[in-house]
Amino acid sequence: MASKMIKTNNSKKEFSRAQKVLVGGVNSPVRAFKSVGGQALIIDRGLDSKFYDIDGNAYTDYCLSWGALILGHAHKEVMAAVNKTLKNGTSYGTTTKLEIDLAETITKHVPSIDLIRFVNSGTEAVMSAIRLARGFTNRNKVLKFDGCYHGHCDDLLTSAGSGVTFLASSSSKGVPPGHVQNTLSIPYNDIQELITAIDRHRKDLACVILEPVCGNMGVVLPKIEFLRTIRDLTRRYGIVLIFDEVMTGFRTNISCSQSDWGIQPDLTCLGKIIGGGFPIGAYGGRRDIMQCLAPLGDVYQAGTFAGNPVVMAAGLATLKNLNASVYKQINQVSAKFAQETNEYFKEYNIPAHLSTYKSMMSLRFRKEIVIDYSSAQVASSHEIYPKLFHHLLNNGIYWPPADLEAFFISSKHTQKDLNTLKDHIIGFFQSYKPNKK
Numbered sequence: 001m002a003s004k005m006i007k008t009n010n011s012k013k014e015f016s017r018a019q020k021v022l023v024g025g026v027n028s029p030v031r032a033f034k035s036v037g038g039q040a041l042i043i044d045r046g047l048d049s050k051f052y053d054i055d056g057n058a059y060t061d062y063c064l065s066w067g068a069l070i071l072g073h074a075h076k077e078v079m080a081a082v083n084k085t086l087k088n089g090t091s092y093g094t095t096t097k098l099e100i101d102l103a104e105t106i107t108k109h110v111p112s113i114d115l116i117r118f119v120n121s122g123t124e125a126v127m128s129a130i131r132l133a134r135g136f137t138n139r140n141k142v143l144k145f146d147g148c149y150h151g152h153c154d155d156l157l158t159s160a161g162s163g164v165t166f167l168a169s170s171s172s173k174g175v176p177p178g179h180v181q182n183t184l185s186i187p188y189n190d191i192q193e194l195i196t197a198i199d200r201h202r203k204d205l206a207c208v209i210l211e212p213v214c215g216n217m218g219v220v221l222p223k224i225e226f227l228r229t230i231r232d233l234t235r236r237y238g239i240v241l242i243f244d245e246v247m248t249g250f251r252t253n254i255s256c257s258q259s260d261w262g263i264q265p266d267l268t269c270l271g272k273i274i275g276g277g278f279p280i281g282a283y284g285g286r287r288d289i290m291q292c293l294a295p296l297g298d299v300y301q302a303g304t305f306a307g308n309p310v311v312m313a314a315g316l317a318t319l320k321n322l323n324a325s326v327y328k329q330i331n332q333v334s335a336k337f338a339q340e341t342n343e344y345f346k347e348y349n350i351p352a353h354l355s356t357y358k359s360m361m362s363l364r365f366r367k368e369i370v371i372d373y374s375s376a377q378v379a380s381s382h383e384i385y386p387k388l389f390h391h392l393l394n395n396g397i398y399w400p401p402a403d404l405e406a407f408f409i410s411s412k413h414t415q416k417d418l419n420t421l422k423d424h425i426i427g428f429f430q431s432y433k434p435n436k437k
């Protein structure tokens with residue numbers, strides 16, 4: 001299928017203005033198209049499964065604000081809730097009914113969460129959950145897994161996935177060695193390494209943190225035995241188990257991915273979907289642990305805008321709309337798309353596959369299943385992904401502008417949208433010619 005060329009004159013003009021005042025023209029590195037080449041688009045508005053740039057091009061959006069917009073852009077009821085709340089003001093710096101409502105909704109649906117605290121981003125949720133785990137256990141060490149990204153807090157910028165994959169060393173510059181000296185990072189899904197690490201450090205480990213399904217090295221499913229071993233060992237040694245569900249929370253069902261695995265963590269970090277497209281993070285879990293937080297306990301954490309009413313209203317309206325039939329529909333269209341695309345790859349012997357966690361997926365440039373960060377890197381392609389990205393973009397499809405990211409499907413994406421995506425992926429592979437060495 002031939003690509004059209006899109007007009008980008010206005011985006012180009014605005015992006016050069018952006019580069020004069022915003023670092024790299026963006027407010028988050030991966031938006032800058034650095035790993036796919038070309039130049040970032042300037043977006044004007046969104047509706048349902050699409051957004052529109054300032055040159056008037058329409059794109060079916062599979063990035064969806066990095067997974068936040070499960071109901072698509074400008075969902076009617078979310079917008080109505082936001083507008084209604086806005087009429088009364090924007091922020092009061094004190095508790096509102098909306099905060100209580102959202103907290104009740106989340107604790108009702110996620111049984112591992114007795115008490116919750118809202119913050120302003122996923123990074124803040126993780127950073128605070130780790131502080132809480134340290135305060136609760138009086139221990140310092142944190143065990144994480146290579147390729148899991150937990151936001152940009154200093155302690156966890158080691159072997160992170162997502163946008164930092166390409167840094168020369170596995171940590172960011174500007175992080176003093178002291179910040180990572182208590183951080184251990186081992187391969188995801190490696191049960192033997194896990195047993196060894198916990199056995200060696202069990203007296204010093206405050207917490208084990210992981211994405212219960214990885215999205216930040218592309219989609220990687222956990223082995224169930226891996227999760228069970230983590231749960232058993234953390235419980236045995238009094239180590240706090242933190243599930244980072246900032247990306248997976250409320251993505252495939254109303255009780256988060258922990259309910260898929262039948263494993264209850266001690267603390268859960270949330271973000272993205274629960275803010276309905278506004279900045280949010282949250283962490284919650286076992287009552288005895290959460291009660292160590294100020295004002296009840298001695299672990300301090302605070303926030304001027306935490307629990308902002310407009311954000312709460314958007315989150316609440318989003319969760320209210322996520323009923324069983326909405327999940328069924330999103331998961332069904334996603335499954336059909338993934339199955340047919342993967343069948344095509346098999347039939348034509350193309351070394352690629354979609355790794356999927358229902359409506360969260362990524363494309364691997366290899367047949368073999370990805371189980372950890374090193375196999376994710378082997379299955380990534382700095383040559384093919386940028387070409388595929390631009391092929392899709394030129395055909396009105398917006399994918400995340402970096403390999404090793406997940407793409408997402410919303411309730412507004414139709415089977416027709418996904419058939420178009422499949423056809424353009426197939427069209428790309430049919431005409432793809434590798435660079436000559």
Ligand SMILES: Cc1ncc(COP(=O)(O)O)c(C=O)c1O
Pocket residue numbers: 066121122123124126149150151152211215216244245246247271272280281
């Ligand atoms: C699993 C996970 N944790 C934490 C974060 C950080 O969230 P935020 O970007 O809201 O700070 C992200 C962001 O993508 C994430 O995917």
